[in-house]
Amino acid sequence: MRVGLTGGIASGKSTVSAILAELGAVIIDGDKLAREVVEPGTPGLAQVVEAFGPEILLPDGGMDRAKVGQIVFNDEAKRKVLEGIVHPLVFERYAALEASAPKDGVVIHDIPLLAESGRADTFDAVIVVETPAEVQIERMLRDRGWSRADAESRIAAQATPEQRRAIATYLIVNTGTREELRARVEAVYAELVAAA
Numbered sequence: 629m630r631v632g633l634t635g636g637i638a639s640g641k642s643t644v645s646a647i648l649a650e651l652g653a654v655i656i657d658g659d660k661l662a663r664e665v666v667e668p669g670t671p672g673l674a675q676v677v678e679a680f681g682p683e684i685l686l687p688d689g690g691m692d693r694a695k696v697g698q699i700v701f702n703d704e705a706k707r708k709v710l711e712g713i714v715h716p717l718v719f720e721r722y723a724a725l726e727a728s729a730p731k732d733g734v735v736i737h738d739i740p741l742l743a744e745s746g747r748a749d750t751f752d753a754v755i756v757v758e759t760p761a762e763v764q765i766e767r768m769l770r771d772r773g774w775s776r777a778d779a780e781s782r783i784a785a786q787a788t789p790e791q792r793r794a795i796a797t798y799l800i801v802n803t804g805t806r807e808e809l810r811a812r813v814e815a816v817y818a819e820l821v822a823a824a
């Protein structure tokens with residue numbers, strides 16, 4: 629069973645995906661793939677440098693993610709350029725990983741931009757993790773050291789909660805404790821296994 633997992637930034641996707649992994653699901657992590665395709669020495673990073681200039685490189689040859697984030701979350705056209713480079717490379721990786729994933733059981737595709745991609749209906753089910761914007765912002769200020777404006781610009785670059793709800797088979801509202809989150813994830817996983 630192929631399941632999409634999505635949610636806004638800092639909504640709790642990675643926490644949900646870690647619980648699902650403990651329960652036995654196979655996880656394919658979109659953010660991780662998006663980092664791998666621009667690692668030093670990759671054709672992906674060469675394309676990013678061609679588009680954004682060598683000033684987005686760190687002295688060690690890696691991509692300066694903070695700098696690229698500052699650029700693309702304040703300029704939609706530049707964000708589209710970056711996405712035009714990274715997303716096709718990520719989808720290639722997905723296809724390869726999917727081909728080698730086990731054919732039975734539950735495979736979770738953690739895709740931050742699933743609602744934006746228009747590909748939700750290619751999955752057997754979609755889990756949406758939802759957290760109020762104010763909580764997302766507080767977490768970004770606390771964990772990432774970003775300014776409120778940085779946090780708000782990331783949220784503004786993403787789908788709205790209504791757009792995500794529209795693709796949800798299972799909605800996980802993450803406003804309670806971690807224990808409550810775990811209980812809800814366990815219930816959703818039991819339903820997925822029953823349907824697989």
Ligand SMILES: CC(C)(COP(=O)(O)OP(=O)(O)OC[C@H]1O[C@@H](n2cnc3c(N)ncnc32)[C@H](O)[C@@H]1O)[C@@H](O)C(=O)NCCC(=O)NCCS
Pocket residue numbers: 636637638658659662693694696697700707710711714715718739740741782785786
């Ligand atoms: C701009 C970059 C360099 C910033 O890196 P940084 O380390 O600060 O963030 P990280 O990659 O950990 O992403 C954190 C979160 O930001 C959000 N985010 C990332 N890219 C985007 C985007 N293009 N549009 C909207 N939100 C995004 C997602 O919620 C993601 O979970 C990086 O996010 C990136 O390369 N983005 C383009 C690729 C992409 O779209 N990735 C997301 C899904 S595949």
Ligand SMILES: Nc1ncnc2c1ncn2[C@@H]1O[C@H](COP(=O)(O)OP(=O)(O)OP(=O)(O)O)[C@@H](O)[C@H]1O
Pocket residue numbers: 635636637638639640641642643644659740767771802803804805806809
């Ligand atoms: N129910 C909860 N109670 C308290 N803290 C939580 C809860 N759910 C998630 N968190 C915390 O909120 C932060 C963001 O969660 P997580 O990393 O899972 O989100 P994410 O959606 O994967 O984020 P990103 O979009 O940045 O990858 C983490 O520090 C996590 O431990």
